[in-house]
Amino acid sequence: MIRFDDVTKTYIRGQNPAVENLDIEFARGEFVFLVGASGSGKSTLMRMVLKETAPTSGTVHVAGKDLSRIPSWRVPALRRDIGMVFQDFRLLPSKTAYQNIEFALAVIGTPRKVVRRLVPEMLEMVGLEDKGRRLPHELSGGEQQRVAIARAYVNRPSILLADEPTGNLDPSTAEGILDLLAEINDRGTTVVMATHDRTAVDRMRRRVVEMVGGRVVRDDPEGTYESVAPVSVISGNLPDGAEDLEDREDQDRPTTDEAATDEDTTDVGATDERRPLIEPDADDLLDERDAHLREEDEAFAEALDDPEATR
Structure with missing residues (x-):
């Protein structure tokens, strides 16, 4: 359904990649x-599935299609x-849930x-x-998210991407949203959800x-949020910000000077100086999609204001 073959994405030349040598498949x-x-790299992964950004190298396949071969139209x-x-x-704040x-x-x-x-x-x-005629501000946060999920699913897509869908919700409401996503998944839709919701x-x-x-760094078939894996940042096994694995490997290697002090140690050379990983934050990553959505919203509004397009 979704496959990444040796995918690397670099936003700024000279910076470390946002996604590097990614090989993974979602069935x-x-x-x-x-x-x-x-x-x-979670947001970058989703953007590539949506073809909002293209990989610097490697290929992304969605629903059996190589996205690099799909023309813009x-x-x-x-x-x-x-x-x-x-x-x-x-x-859309001026439109009802319906x-x-x-x-x-x-x-x-x-x-x-x-x-x-x-x-x-x-x-x-x-x-x-019973709430189809209500405007978004008349709905609770959980109800607004339910409307958003209904809008995303109404075309019966084969894939549903969810970017922190429970992030703004209380635990009880979040549980209901998870149940709804599980129901959609039970109907055959592939669900990929980026989350910090432990x-x-x-x-x-x-x-x-x-x-x-x-x-x-971890792919568990029935996993939990935290992990004993030594490379896990979210589990506290590594400090947040120590994301570059090669940096950590280099820190463990002796430098040229250190190697020279041990006659039995091969000179591995000086370690490369690397810049910290910089991936645009969520707002920057979604700027392109926001512009696209605004254009669609304007088209939607015109369609609905046209008597021939309304119920």
């Missing part, structure tokens, strides 16, 4: 947690098969008869069948992939 129907400290069709859920919901879900259908020209059937089905699935990961006991410095 159809899996539920996978991506964990790791901020800057570990076919990218919207690719993204229609990938749902995306964000931590901050990203609902209309927010309707947008995802209107933009692809779904017939009104189908829209009138699908939107109520989605509202019922997320437990908001409780969610420990409760679900699904596949856990931990990233450190742009590399996968």
